[in-house]
Amino acid sequence: MADTLHAYRHVQGIYFPIAIGVFAVIIAALLVLLVRGARRSRPAAARSQALAFEVAYALLLTGVVAVLLWVTFTAETPLDRTAAHPALQIKVTAAQWSWRIEYPNGATVTAVSTWHPPVALVPTGVEVEIVGTSRDVIHGFWLPQLHFQRQFLPGYVTRFDLRFDTAGLYDGECSVFCGDQHSQMHFQLRAVSPAMFQQWLFSHASRTGTAR
Amino acid sequence: MNTTTLPVRAAPLRTLASTDHKRIAIAAGAVAFAFFLAGGVLALLMRSQLAADGGVVSQNVYDELFTMHGSTMVYLFMVPVALAAGLYFVPLQVGAAEVAGPRVALAGLWLLVGGGLSMWSGFLTSGGAAAASWWGFDPLSDSLHSPGSGMELWIFGVMMATAGQILWAGCVLATALRRRAPGMTLMRMPVFTWSMLVTCLLTVFAFPALILALALLWAQRHFGGVLTGGLGAVNYQQLFWFYGHPVVYVMFFPFVGMVGEVVATFSGRRFFGYSAFIVALLAFAGLSMTVWAHHMFTMGQVTNKYFSLTSTALVVPAGIEYLDLLGTLWRGRLRFTTAFLFALAFIVQFLIGGLTGIIVASPPLDYGLNMSYFVVAHFHYTLFAGSAFGLFAGVYYWFPKLTGALLSERLGRLHFILIAIGANATFFPMFILGSEGMTRRIARYPVSTGWQTLNVVETVGTGVIALSVLLFIVNVVVSLRSRREAGDDPWGGQTLEWATSSPPPRHNFTRLPPIASYAPLLDLREAREGANA
Amino acid sequence: MRRAAIVLLAWGLLLGVLTAAQAPFASVKGPFGLHPIEYIMLGSASAACLIAGLVVWVLDGREGDREIPRTVADGSFATATLIVGLALALVGAGFGLWLILIGAGIAMLGAGGLVREGRARRHSQRGMLR
Numbered sequence: 001m002a003d004t005l006h007a008y009r010h011v012q013g014i015y016f017p018i019a020i021g022v023f024a025v026i027i028a029a030l031l032v033l034l035v036r037g038a039r040r041s042r043p044a045a046a047r048s049q050a051l052a053f054e055v056a057y058a059l060l061l062t063g064v065v066a067v068l069l070w071v072t073f074t075a076e077t078p079l080d081r082t083a084a085h086p087a088l089q090i091k092v093t094a095a096q097w098s099w100r101i102e103y104p105n106g107a108t109v110t111a112v113s114t115w116h117p118p119v120a121l122v123p124t125g126v127e128v129e130i131v132g133t134s135r136d137v138i139h140g141f142w143l144p145q146l147h148f149q150r151q152f153l154p155g156y157v158t159r160f161d162l163r164f165d166t167a168g169l170y171d172g173e174c175s176v177f178c179g180d181q182h183s184q185m186h187f188q189l190r191a192v193s194p195a196m197f198q199q200w201l202f203s204h205a206s207r208t209g210t211a212r
Numbered sequence: 213m214n215t216t217t218l219p220v221r222a223a224p225l226r227t228l229a230s231t232d233h234k235r236i237a238i239a240a241g242a243v244a245f246a247f248f249l250a251g252g253v254l255a256l257l258m259r260s261q262l263a264a265d266g267g268v269v270s271q272n273v274y275d276e277l278f279t280m281h282g283s284t285m286v287y288l289f290m291v292p293v294a295l296a297a298g299l300y301f302v303p304l305q306v307g308a309a310e311v312a313g314p315r316v317a318l319a320g321l322w323l324l325v326g327g328g329l330s331m332w333s334g335f336l337t338s339g340g341a342a343a344a345s346w347w348g349f350d351p352l353s354d355s356l357h358s359p360g361s362g363m364e365l366w367i368f369g370v371m372m373a374t375a376g377q378i379l380w381a382g383c384v385l386a387t388a389l390r391r392r393a394p395g396m397t398l399m400r401m402p403v404f405t406w407s408m409l410v411t412c413l414l415t416v417f418a419f420p421a422l423i424l425a426l427a428l429l430w431a432q433r434h435f436g437g438v439l440t441g442g443l444g445a446v447n448y449q450q451l452f453w454f455y456g457h458p459v460v461y462v463m464f465f466p467f468v469g470m471v472g473e474v475v476a477t478f479s480g481r482r483f484f485g486y487s488a489f490i491v492a493l494l495a496f497a498g499l500s501m502t503v504w505a506h507h508m509f510t511m512g513q514v515t516n517k518y519f520s521l522t523s524t525a526l527v528v529p530a531g532i533e534y535l536d537l538l539g540t541l542w543r544g545r546l547r548f549t550t551a552f553l554f555a556l557a558f559i560v561q562f563l564i565g566g567l568t569g570i571i572v573a574s575p576p577l578d579y580g581l582n583m584s585y586f587v588v589a590h591f592h593y594t595l596f597a598g599s600a601f602g603l604f605a606g607v608y609y610w611f612p613k614l615t616g617a618l619l620s621e622r623l624g625r626l627h628f629i630l631i632a633i634g635a636n637a638t639f640f641p642m643f644i645l646g647s648e649g650m651t652r653r654i655a656r657y658p659v660s661t662g663w664q665t666l667n668v669v670e671t672v673g674t675g676v677i678a679l680s681v682l683l684f685i686v687n688v689v690v691s692l693r694s695r696r697e698a699g700d701d702p703w704g705g706q707t708l709e710w711a712t713s714s715p716p717p718r719h720n721f722t723r724l725p726p727i728a729s730y731a732p733l734l735d736l737r738e739a740r741e742g743a744n745a
Numbered sequence: 746m747r748r749a750a751i752v753l754l755a756w757g758l759l760l761g762v763l764t765a766a767q768a769p770f771a772s773v774k775g776p777f778g779l780h781p782i783e784y785i786m787l788g789s790a791s792a793a794c795l796i797a798g799l800v801v802w803v804l805d806g807r808e809g810d811r812e813i814p815r816t817v818a819d820g821s822f823a824t825a826t827l828i829v830g831l832a833l834a835l836v837g838a839g840f841g842l843w844l845i846l847i848g849a850g851i852a853m854l855g856a857g858g859l860v861r862e863g864r865a866r867r868h869s870q871r872g873m874l875r
């Protein structure tokens with residue numbers, strides 16, 4: 001199940017609160033030490049080390065690391081896998097500075113260096129396999145709303161699965177700097193019900209062409 | 213001391229050819245600071261472009277700006293200044309009369325100058341300076357996609373600067389390992405010296421990978437067939453990041469060491485948890501050699517889980533180091549000098565950078581955040597709000613030792629307040645923007661994104677930073693003019709550099725105090741107080 | 746003083762252990778699995794550090810705790826000249842043979858100067874020890 005959106009939200013829901021909590025605890029400790037230290041007129045007698053405490057603390061931190069890694073690894077494994085029989089396979093070819101999105105029936109949507117790219121449709125609720133490559137330099141296929149990106153390498157085919165649970169528009173960016181018109185390399189996907197998608201795919205096959 | 217000096221005749225040119233590690237380090241620091249100002253101007257230009265929603269520079273020029281800003285700050289400022297601090301203070305802190313290999317250290321200075329001039333002369337060529345980011349990654353940086361001499365000059369420049377840094381690290385490492393005064397055992401070396409030792413280990417054993425990567429890139433540009441296809445591009449980045457992650461720790465460890473010294477001095481007590489801190493430093497440095505491909509998670513070509521494991525494991529030594537820093541504040545009597553204020557800000561702000569680093573060390577999160585302003589915020593919090601603040605802590609602390617004059621505390625406090633406000637105003641909003649999908653390395657964003665307000669706030673922040681830096685320069689000039697004498701030990705320091713004059717004589721010490729711990733001067737003071745009691 | 750080598754040997758060993766820690770990930774198949782370049786680079790760094798440790802161990806063994814009298818020149822124009830020459834020669838690789846030759850010439854002057862400095866140091870050291 002390549003549910004990138006929920007994987008991100010799940011991991012974020014654990015990492016972000018822990019990070020904020022750790023920050024708060026350390027800052028609180030720091031403030032207490034600063035207030036007390038500012039008031040003192042001379043340094044108080046104090047140990048200069050506490051090895052047992054440090055070892056215990058290191059073990060505690062190791063435990064926290066183990067928990068974080070377990071959360072990360074279990075969330076990541078399905079994201080890195082591709083389904084054996086995806087419902088749909090879409091070929092995406094990146095080039096300086098365009099995206100060509102090709103469907104199994106030959107229908108194509110091409111976005112060339114524009115802030116207002118033509119819309120390519122995808123079906124909701126199923127595994128969509130993206131088969132991507134680049135024609136020249138490294139580009140990055142990024143859908144911020146799905147919290148997922150993958151780099152497209154020249155001369156190499158990369159595969160990953162996406163799942164669009166919610167219908168609507170998804171903005172696509174090129175995330176990897178690729179030259180002068182990197183900032184124009186946008187694409188756009190619209191997720192619609194599988195039935196609407198089939199309709200569009202059938203009619204689009206006979207009207208294929210580039211759009212600006 | 214068993215050294216004698218053969219005098220050189222042409223006195224005015226002494227600094228350019230001096231073998232005195234102190235002169236070389238100050239020259240390197242001055243060169244690095246000049247590059248900091250130059251890199252800062254580039255940042256101001258970029259921020260003006262983003263605040264004005266375009267129209268200041270073209271995308272073409274913007275590409276050169278961010279490439280040269282990152283390249284200058286890493287290759288020509290932060291790494292050289294970190295190593296220069298070690299070049300100056302490690303021989304002093306271990307009681308040595310000279311750095312090991314003084315000519316090698318001098319060679320490093322000239323390589324920095326040559327490297328910087330080569331990189332920046334790209335701006336004078338018809339094709340402009342290099343514009344393939346500070347990573348220079350293939351295939352964008354090959355002869356087809358980045359033709360022109362700007363890229364060539366960048367490659368040579370980075371090679372030279374890096375070679376110089378490796379030489380410096382070798383000198384400082386050899387000094388710490390083999391030139392310590394009698395009685396200065398390894399476990400009596402100060403915290404800063406240990407932080408420099410691990411810095412030098414990283415430099416010596418990881419930096420050569422960059423020189424190899426650049427040599428392969430140059431060969432690819434001229435002969436082809438070296439970095440072929442997509443996997444060739446991956447191999448370039450494997451080599452680059454093998455250098456590229458340790459380099460950010462080279463830009464961290466010296467500053468956490470400086471902060472450790474400052475906190476101990478202005479807390480009036482010895483550093484807490486010394487042995488644990490040393491073990492943590494070595495472990496932290498060792499781990500930092502193993503995390504590099506976390507910069508490549510979204511390529512789908514590296515062992516993501518191994519690199520995620522090692523990257524997340526950094527929490528353990530980092531946590532120990534933070535425990536020891538806080539432990540050094542425990543039961544101390546605190547003096548809130550400017551150096552101490554910068555050290556405190558380092559502790560808070562680096563923590564933000566570090567915690568957000570753990571966030572992007574998780575591939576599922578990195579898949580969403582890579583190449584966005586979230587990452588830009590993360591590394592500016594560690595490198596600027598962290599390391600640069602640690603650097604200022606070290607500067608305010610050690611300026612009297614270098615020059616014999618004290619910096620103005622009033623101007624210093626104003627500098628601190630301004631730069632603290634400026635840094636947070638500039639970089640904190642970037643976490644938010646990055647989470648909303650704002651990509652890095654882009655000159656203009658559609659107004660419909662709604663990001664313009666925060667972009668303007670960030671640019672105002674950089675203006676405040678610029679003002680604070682000007683204030684710092686004024687402080688330096690005014691303080692050197694009015695020359696309030698600092699004496700040998702204005703702060704009540706604990707380590708050997710405070711047991712000699714300010715500035716120290718050519719061979720550092722005329723006599724050494726007894727060395728029984730990592731805080732020899734504190735031991736002396738405590739013994740005297742015990743005798744007087 | 747021999748203990749200095751221990752730092753290098755210990756750290757080199759640590760890097761070796763961290764390289765070996767990649768082994769469990771060999772079971773991950775496909776592009777997210779193990780790649781040779783990953784353990785070759787880290788293993789090389791480990792080996793280099795261990796070798797450096799052995800070298801320092803041997804050097805410290807030979808010198809022991811004796812204080813070696815050192816003579817240091819206050820300045821070395823030769824070093825500066827050598828590096829400037831090498832820098833010009835390197836940049837010349839992008840601009841033409843003429844610059845490479847100029848750089849090489851300057852570098853040779855610098856190298857010659859270093860030889861002179863070395864001779865002067867040995868001469869003065871002999872004078873001191875008499």
